Amino acid sequence: MQSPASTLFTDSPIVVALDFQDAQQALAFAAQIDPTLCKLKVGKELFTSAGPQLVAQLVDNGFKVFLDLKFHDIPNTVAKACEAAAKLGVWMLNVHASGGSAMMQAALEGTSKGSTGTHTPYLIAVTVLTSMNQAVLHELGVEADIEQHVLRLAQLTKAAGLDGVVCSAQEATLIRQHIGQDFLLVTPGIRPSFASKDDQSRILTPSQALAVGSNYLVIGRPITQAADPLQALHLILQEIESTSV
Known part of the structure; x- marks a missing residue:
């Protein structure tokens, strides 16, 4: 199924979090959507249940993971x-920035060494989880x-x-001011206007997040x-x- 939305972005900013318990559920969901309209995020629960085989299958199915x-x-x-x-062919992976410079530099070297295609995976770091508060x-x-x-x-x-960080969209403006544009900002805690907040403490709508400098x-x-x-x-x-026109 295609719609006018599929022509809006040459690189969709949406990364769908596959918060499922097993590979069967994740693959059933992935079969319902278009890989040109979004990326997919595989987190700890799903990876622990389904393993690297699921990641490789999603990549083979045309998804950026x-x-x-x-x-x-x-x-x-x-x-x-x-x-x-x-080596799994992922599009992006992450580490905790609180691990320090030596750990992050080692992560960068490992990512480069494992890259098998034309695109070396983006490597980003987590700053402060969006479920955390002061x-x-x-x-x-x-x-x-x-x-x-966060800064x-x-x-x-x-x-x-x-390449960038995971951060709340509410800190994106501050990061842009001090670090500049050539730095990826990946923001969870995003809720469209029609959705509930769930368990996130610091959230913005998609349009608001992009307006303040988020990339994904x-x-x-x-x-x-x-x-x-x-x-x-x-x-x-x-x-x-x-909201962007």
């Missing part, structure tokens, strides 16, 4: 994990406010040579739990287009 495993370990271990992930940071001993802590981690990520928008339940996922995807793309 963001492998969201948030590696955080000693540099050598992270390097080898990123190398293995890159009280949680204080509980962890971080006295800086969320925005400054510090984003600057560390840029200095390490990575991670959206899960508003699409995956829709009665018609492809229609929901079309509606979000149309909502973005209608």
Whole structure:
């Protein structure tokens, strides 16, 4: 099924979070949507259940896959994990910026070593999870406010040579001001105007997130739990287009 929405973007900003329990559910969902309209994110639950075989199958089916495993370990271990992930042909993968410069640089080397195609996977770092708020940071001993802590981690990520960060869209403006345009911002916690907030604390609509500088928008339940996922995807793309003209 095609619609006018499929012509709106040469590179769709939407990354659909495959928050399913097993490969059967994930593949059934993927069969309902168009890989030219979105990317797919495979996270910890699904990867633990289905393994790398699912990632390879999604890639073979024409999808760009963001492998969201948030590696955080000693540099050598992270390097080898990123190398293995890159060999699967993923489009993007990530680590935790709080792992530090040496770990992130090792991750970059591993990603480059494992790359098998013309595109070396984008490597990005997680700053502060969108489910976290100021009280949680204080509980962890971080006295800086969320925005400054995110900026510090984003600057560390840029200095390490990575492609960008995962951050709340609410911090995107600050990162753009201090780091510039040549840095990917991938933002979860995105909810279209017709969807509920669920368990996210810091959210924006897709149009708002793009307007403040986000490059890619991670959206899960508003699409995956829709009665018609492809229609929901079309509606979000149309909502973005209608507010950008």
